[in-house]
Amino acid sequence: MNNPDLTPDQIIQRLNWRYATKKFNPSQKINNDDWYALEQSLVLAPSSFGQQPWKFFVIRNSALRQQLQERAWNQSQVVDASHLVVLAIKQDVNASDVDRYINRVVEVRQTPKDQLSGLEDAIKGFLQDPPFPLQPDDWSTRQVYIALGFLLYSAALLGIDACPMEGFIPAKFDEVLGLTDQGYAAKVICALGYRSEDDKLAKMNKVRYETEEVLQYID
Amino acid sequence: MNNPDLTPDQIIQRLNWRYATKKFNPSQKINNDDWYALEQSLVLAPSSFGQQPWKFFVIRNSALRQQLQERAWNQSQVVDASHLVVLAIKQDVNASDVDRYINRVVEVRQTPKDQLSGLEDAIKGFLQDPPFPLQPDDWSTRQVYIALGFLLYSAALLGIDACPMEGFIPAKFDEVLGLTDQGYAAKVICALGYRSEDDKLAKMNKVRYETEEVLQYID
Numbered sequence: 061m062n063n064p065d066l067t068p069d070q071i072i073q074r075l076n077w078r079y080a081t082k083k084f085n086p087s088q089k090i091n092n093d094d095w096y097a098l099e100q101s102l103v104l105a106p107s108s109f110g111q112q113p114w115k116f117f118v119i120r121n122s123a124l125r126q127q128l129q130e131r132a133w134n135q136s137q138v139v140d141a142s143h144l145v146v147l148a149i150k151q152d153v154n155a156s157d158v159d160r161y162i163n164r165v166v167e168v169r170q171t172p173k174d175q176l177s178g179l180e181d182a183i184k185g186f187l188q189d190p191p192f193p194l195q196p197d198d199w200s201t202r203q204v205y206i207a208l209g210f211l212l213y214s215a216a217l218l219g220i221d222a223c224p225m226e227g228f229i230p231a232k233f234d235e236v237l238g239l240t241d242q243g244y245a246a247k248v249i250c251a252l253g254y255r256s257e258d259d260k261l262a263k264m265n266k267v268r269y270e271t272e273e274v275l276q277y278i279d
Numbered sequence: 280m281n282n283p284d285l286t287p288d289q290i291i292q293r294l295n296w297r298y299a300t301k302k303f304n305p306s307q308k309i310n311n312d313d314w315y316a317l318e319q320s321l322v323l324a325p326s327s328f329g330q331q332p333w334k335f336f337v338i339r340n341s342a343l344r345q346q347l348q349e350r351a352w353n354q355s356q357v358v359d360a361s362h363l364v365v366l367a368i369k370q371d372v373n374a375s376d377v378d379r380y381i382n383r384v385v386e387v388r389q390t391p392k393d394q395l396s397g398l399e400d401a402i403k404g405f406l407q408d409p410p411f412p413l414q415p416d417d418w419s420t421r422q423v424y425i426a427l428g429f430l431l432y433s434a435a436l437l438g439i440d441a442c443p444m445e446g447f448i449p450a451k452f453d454e455v456l457g458l459t460d461q462g463y464a465a466k467v468i469c470a471l472g473y474r475s476e477d478d479k480l481a482k483m484n485k486v487r488y489e490t491e492e493v494l495q496y497i498d
Contacts (some may be wrong), residue, residue: 064293064438066284068316071433075323097287098425103490104294106431108445110486111491121498161486168486183329191352194352205421206443210294212325217283217285222426226327229410237497248421267329267380267387271322274331278456279340 069148075268078216080253081223083259084140094218095143098252101263102145111161113153113200114207116242117237119148123263127236129175132228134252142253146233147208148244150198158183175195201247208248221255224248294487295437300442300445300470302478303359309472313437314362317471320433321364324426328402330380331373332419333461336365336456340407346455351447351468360442365452366427367463368419377402420466426468440474443467 068076076104091100102116119125120143129138150157163182166173187196208224215222216261225246233239233246269273285293309317321335338344339362348357356362369376381399385392406415427443434441445467452458452465474481487493 064416064436065289068312068437070284071316071436072319072323073418073431075320076281078325080325080329083485093485095289097290099490099494100286100291101294103487103493104291104485105428106297106299106443110299112488114493116494118494118496119498120496165486179319186446191446192450198420201417201421202424205424206428206431209324209425210432212425213429213432214290218287224325227405227410231411266323266388267384268322269331269383271318274322274333275318275335275337276336277339278343279337 068210074216078212078268079261079264080263081137081221081253081255081259083140083256084137084221084223084251084253085256086140088142088254090142090220093219097124097218098143098211098214098220100208101210102147102207105204105210106198107206110195111157111159111183111203113150113154114204115148115158115167116207116241117148117239117246119144119146120235128228128233131232131236132225134175135225135227137225137251138228140253140256141251143251145211145250146237146239146246146251147204147248147250148239148246149197149204151197151243151245153187153196155184155187155198158187167219197269204247208250211250211252215252220252223251225251285464293435294394298471298483298485300356300360300440300473300474300478301441301480302355303360303442303472304475305359307361307362307473309439312428313439314341316437317362317430317433317439320429321366321426324429326422326425328405329403329465330372330376330422332369332376333423333424333431334367334369334461336367336458336465336482338363338365338456342419343455345425347447347452351444354444354446356442356444356470357468359472359475362470362472364430364458364471365458366423366467366469367458367465368416368423370462370464372406372415372419374403374406377406397399399488416464423466426474427469428470430471434471439471440485444470
């Protein structure tokens with residue numbers, strides 16, 4: 061990693077290139093190699109204590125997407141994009157999830173379990189007595205938004221368009237997709253694919269506040 | 280963007296390279312060009328309706344960092360890293376923030392204000408009657424975690440190490456940094472710099488659940 065492939069300028073260029081795509085080209089699909097990188101961006105996204113309190117549901121079926129569209133302010137992105145991802149939290153994260161994680165650490169790192177009691181106590185302690193008022197589901201939701209960020213960023217690097225959306229009825233999505241029975245709850249969705257030639261928003265300037273208004277040095 | 284500079288494999292490589300750095304090399308600083316890209320990754324990060332309900336505080340001063348360390352479980356990253364970023368929400372986002380945003384759209388896109396009433400109503404409507412139970416501060420916090428994701432991702436691309444942290448007392452940070460008076464509240468912090476040669480975690484396998492456990496196709 062001493063010679064990264066992207067310069068600081070190229071990174072800024074990529075981030076300026078992306079935008080929340082309003083109109084997708086329904087006939088252009090994401091290829092398998094690109095999709096694999098997008099999928100792995102979700103899997104490899106970081107989360108607090110590495111807990112991964114989430115699951116990502118990918119919907120390609122168009123009949124199902126039409127049902128979801130009705131529950132998402134009728135937005136065309138839900139049906140027109142190549143892929144639709146529903147980012148969900150694992151509901152009511154608790155000590156048993158930490159146990160599962162610790163077992164996974166033993167498996168992946170071959171660390172003897174008795175060497176992990178400090179880590180186990182730290183995570184359980186955080187969840188039981190967090191340094192700020194926190195509902196477990198809110199905490200899991202925060203983590204899901206990191207994963208959303210990773211997904212959007214990878215898409216931008218690959219030249220794939222995306223539209224993250226909060227304009228949908230999570231309870232209805234949970235119902236249609238059967239998430240509640242699995243113990244998950246939809247929190248945010250993301251359409252991915254390629255912009256339509258006539259998406260007017262593609263040509264508009266990105267609206268951001270001046271850097272001095274959102275970033276401040278305290279020294 | 281038809282020829283992105285990174286292949287899907289390179290993206291996955293970068294994401295595997297990064298890890299939550301526990302021990303930084305205190306003598307290695309991020310250079311200005313790299314820092315500028317990190318800063319702009321925060322500024323350019325997407326947020327719901329483009330609202331940017333946030334501010335990012337950068338602390339380089341070591342005396343101040345020592346004060347913060349005591350309020351962050353005494354973690355060495357807070358003082359040893361090159362830069363410390365405190366990601367904060369704007370508290371109590373409301374209709375006046377939407378007005379400010381609409382004025383910014385007029386400025387950046389030269390769109391006549393009367394053409395933006397639909398957008399204005401949509402954002403105000405969402406905040407007043409969201410499709411899911413939502414406190415404004417929780418909503419703003421979710422957005423901040425997207426920005427955190429963008430910051431971590433850019434760092435990985437630049438070969439810069441990072442450690443996102445929730446193990447700190449936000450109320451104390453707000454007090455020490457004077458954020459409350461400005462109308463902001465710290466939500467998550469991130470140390471950035473370069474790993475120490477003897478950070479054992481750098482060599483350990485990344486712990487993730489199997490893809491099938493966290494990603495599911497519903498077709």
